Amino acid sequence: MNYNYDQEDKVLVAVDCIIFGFDGDELKLLLVKRELQPEKGKWSLMGGFLKKEETLDEAANRVLYTLTGLDDVYMEQLYGFSKIDRDPVERTISVAYYALINIDEHNSKQSDKYSAQWFSISDIPQLIFDHGEMLEKALRRLRRRTSTDPVGFELLPKKFTMRQLQTLYEVILDEELDKRNFQKKIKQLDVLVKLNEKDMSSSRKGSFLYEFDKEKYEKKISDGFTFKV
Amino acid sequence: MNYNYDQEDKVLVAVDCIIFGFDGDELKLLLVKRELQPEKGKWSLMGGFLKKEETLDEAANRVLYTLTGLDDVYMEQLYGFSKIDRDPVERTISVAYYALINIDEHNSKQSDKYSAQWFSISDIPQLIFDHGEMLEKALRRLRRRTSTDPVGFELLPKKFTMRQLQTLYEVILDEELDKRNFQKKIKQLDVLVKLNEKDMSSSRKGSFLYEFDKEKYEKKISDGFTFKV
DNA sequence: TCAAAAGTGTTCACCGTACACCCATGG
């Protein structure tokens, strides 16, 4: 029996980030143009290698921060991808993460050091390696999450209208929802604060703005409440 | 820009298997006694290191096969664990898998080369490293799966009674279920075959045996059916 | 005054849940 692991193989471990945003109209994905061979010039998820002295979560946050300047963002580990030749350069396994970010907040910080670009989810270019597969999985997970946790709010600005929220759910779930049923359900959740303030940009009448009440939400969760949106 | 990854860190990647079984009465976990320092003699999930030329799934199946002699088993990747000092010997990340096996089939093959032992889920000894955390996560995942996919059948022998099936669900979900409602729900799923055969071991009257009809299940799934048990 | 989006309730079908009694048999 060995008392160390000297004879074991070591491998490169990457993290790749599936970064979702919402522009009020469509679900978006942030991609970067790959700067090195092979597949140079193709679109890719933003990724990086795990360093010896950091956890996967830290690596994923570092990658996200490097690209967007954002931290304190909703992020969740998705899956470990490990096909032998997934990266033709060298054996690399990749742990994918997906992140939900507020697209406006991001745009105010974005540099295009990495030639990053937002793509509509319905119009994604071909991605390198197994990144397409990662995206698929992230989308499925996001859809599932959406109907058990109010993750949608992560994608919206602080103040938003019911219509924006509904549109967001519609693009995530890829189906149309009934306005009345949607509002009923959301209001039942009782985690929104209706502000005394209207957004006048979308109609003459104007629509009330809401805020997500995170504290109330946390409290409900800790009281054993489970959300089903 | 680099054209290779020479400057990147490589790390040890382990897989650890959370192996569930069911003895007709309780949910069980298969553990091994750790044979090397540190924490020698303590109980541990069965694990192994990812080799250069295999995928994570392959590694997990290899580990499972090595311990149990079983392959073709329900197995699912769970999560990547990566705390810096999770393994005190050396920096190692571990991708956990959980498996559902038929405990009888296993017992007929078991050698105790690895001092493996089944433990009731309600009476698990302290585990090494972060294996306790892995188990927690696996249990949560199993509970969720149980109510969206008929995974339970993986844990039962080919022929089983309704009572066994119900008990299994009860121990997984950790709550009592109503016999009538349970049978109604299960029968609605329409993936069981009632056999012309009774199990006489549990009562004088005897109870009918059922088989899971995997083909029917696959067909339903591919027709877009979603299960909610 | 009209166009365009906001806001709002009711009905119905279905599903989950609670609940109790008879059946068959071996001892």
Added chain:
DNA sequence: CCATGGGTGTACGGTGAACACTTTTGA
């Protein structure tokens, strides 16, 4: 004949889904 587990049906409440009209106001 009786003790034990097996097997079955109904009633009710809650939830999800369908559905249409009025309000506001800037142009």
